[in-house]
Structures are given as structure tokens and as C-alpha cells.
Amino acid sequence: DQQVKQNSPSLSVQEGRISILNCDYTNSMFDYFLWYKKYPAEGPTFLISISSIKDKNEDGRFTVFLNKSAKHLSLHIVPSQPGDSAVYFCAASYNAGNMLTFGGGTRLMVKP
Amino acid sequence: DTGVSQDPRHKITKRGQNVTFRCDPISEHNRLYWYRQTLGQGPEFLTYFQNEAQLEKSRLLSDRFSAERPKGSFSTLEIQRTEQGDSAMYLCASSSGTGDEQYFGPGTRLTVT
Numbered sequence: 001d002q003q004v005k006q007n008s009p010s011l012s013v014q015e016g017r018i019s020i021l022n023c024d025y026t027n028s029m030f031d032y033f034l035w036y037k038k039y040p041a042e043g044p045t046f047l048i049s050i051s052s053i054k055d056k057n058e059d060g061r062f063t064v065f066l067n068k069s070a071k072h073l074s075l076h077i078v079p080s081q082p083g084d085s086a087v088y089f090c091a092a093s094y095n096a097g098n099m100l101t102f103g104g105g106t107r108l109m110v111k112p
Numbered sequence: 113d114t115g116v117s118q119d120p121r122h123k124i125t126k127r128g129q130n131v132t133f134r135c136d137p138i139s140e141h142n143r144l145y146w147y148r149q150t151l152g153q154g155p156e157f158l159t160y161f162q163n164e165a166q167l168e169k170s171r172l173l174s175d176r177f178s179a180e181r182p183k184g185s186f187s188t189l190e191i192q193r194t195e196q197g198d199s200a201m202y203l204c205a206s207s208s209g210t211g212d213e214q215y216f217g218p219g220t221r222l223t224v225t
Contacts, residue, residue, distance in 0.1 A: 004154075006154075034213065034214075036216075041218070042218055042219075043218045044203070045216070046214070049213060089154050098168075099157040099160060099168060099170075101157070102154030102156070104154050105152075105153075
């Protein structure tokens with residue numbers, strides 16, 4: 001049973017436009033959500049996170065939105081840059097420091 | 113740079129052999145995690161430690177897998193009698209325990225032939 005799902009395996013956007021990556025979860029116990037970026041042959045790199053007490057968190061070009069009623073979160077990247085091309089994973093946890101449950105990832109391609 | 117390091121980066125072994133991987137977390141991070149990632153999938157949790165105590169193990173962690181963190185610093189993950197299905201990227205992460213951000217190492221890619 002996949003508790004965290006990323007339904008779009010890939011996404012292609014033009015440089016300078018907005019990239020929107022989506023993630024759905026089923027476990028109501030999750031109270032912390034994170035996004036990671038992964039390049040080939042490297043470990044995941046932490047990007048941004050959000051607590052369930054918030055509905056938005058912003059860090060530079062990256063904004064994460066959380067809709068608890070829909071059990072849905074999204075990552076917005078504005079403006080998209082070619083260097084953003086990577087696989088993006090959303091992850092969720094409950095209680096600080098516990099294991100992370102990851103989605104299957106979305107491959108983002110930003111075209112110059 | 114004092115990020116998470118893992119050794120070796122690549123390991124090729126024959127089925128039935130034992131392998132051991134090492135992870136050195138970020139200094140003073142008291143939590144250390146092991147994940148496994150197969151092609152096209154997200155990382156899957158295997159086990160985690162707070163200091164030297166192993167607090168949780170996934171059901172994915174069969175009896176052939178064992179992890180240790182003897183002094184609360186580095187950790188080792190051993191796989192006995194490797195099988196072809198063990199071929200994967202093994203990722204280690206650490207956190208300070210005061211937040212949920214986990215910082216990952218570069219991983220060890222295991223190929224079982």
C-alpha cells in the first residue's frame with residue numbers, strides 16, 4: 001500500500017516558466033512533509049519542508065503548498081532553470097525524527 | 113565539508129557472499145537512518161538509530177540484514193548470503209533529532225551477480 005504517491009513520472013517545462021510537482025498521501029498521521037531533489041549517482045538533497053500546522057512555506061524560488069483536507073501537497077518552482085532538471089521526491093513523516101515515507105519520484109526536465 | 117559519507121560507493125559481489133557497508137553521519141547528529149532504493153522507486157526505509165540504540169526496523173529488513181551503530185557515531189549495514197534481489201542503492205541519512213530534515217549520503221550501489 002503506497003502511502004505517498006507521485007502520479008506524474010515526468011514533467012517537462014520551459015526555462016523561466018513555473019514547474020508544479022504534485023504529491024498525494026493517504027496516512028492522516030503524517031504531520032511533516034519534505035521535498036528532495038536527486039541527481040543521478042548522488043543521494044537525495046533536502047529542498048524544503050512544511051509542517052501540518054501550515055499551508056504554505058516559501059524558500060527563494062521554491063514554495064510548498066499543503067492541502068490537508070485533500071491530503072495533497074505541491075512544490076512550485078519559479079522561475080524554472082535548466083539546473084533544476086532532476087528527480088524530485090516528496091516524503092512524509094509523523095512525530096519528529098521518525099522514518100520518512102517517500103513517493104516514487106517525478107523527473108523534471110527544464111528545457112533552455 | 114562534513115556531510116554524510118558512505119563507503120564503498122560501489123560494490124559488485126557474487127550471490128551468496130556477505131557484504132558490509134559503512135556510513136559516517138554528520139558530526140553530532142544523533143539519528144542515523146538506512147534506506148534502500150531500487151530503479152524507478154523512491155527510497156524505502158530499512159532501519160534507524162538514535163545514538164547506539166536501534167529504534168525501528170522495517171519488515172523489509174530480513175534476517176540476512178543486520179545494522180549496528182556501536183558507539184553512536186558511524187554505522188555498518190551487513191547483508192549475509194546476498195541474493196540478486198538485494199541489488200539496489202543503499203542510502204544512509206542523519207538528522208539532529210530536533211527537526212525532521214534528514215541529510216543523505218551519496219549511497220552505496222550494490223550489484224549482486
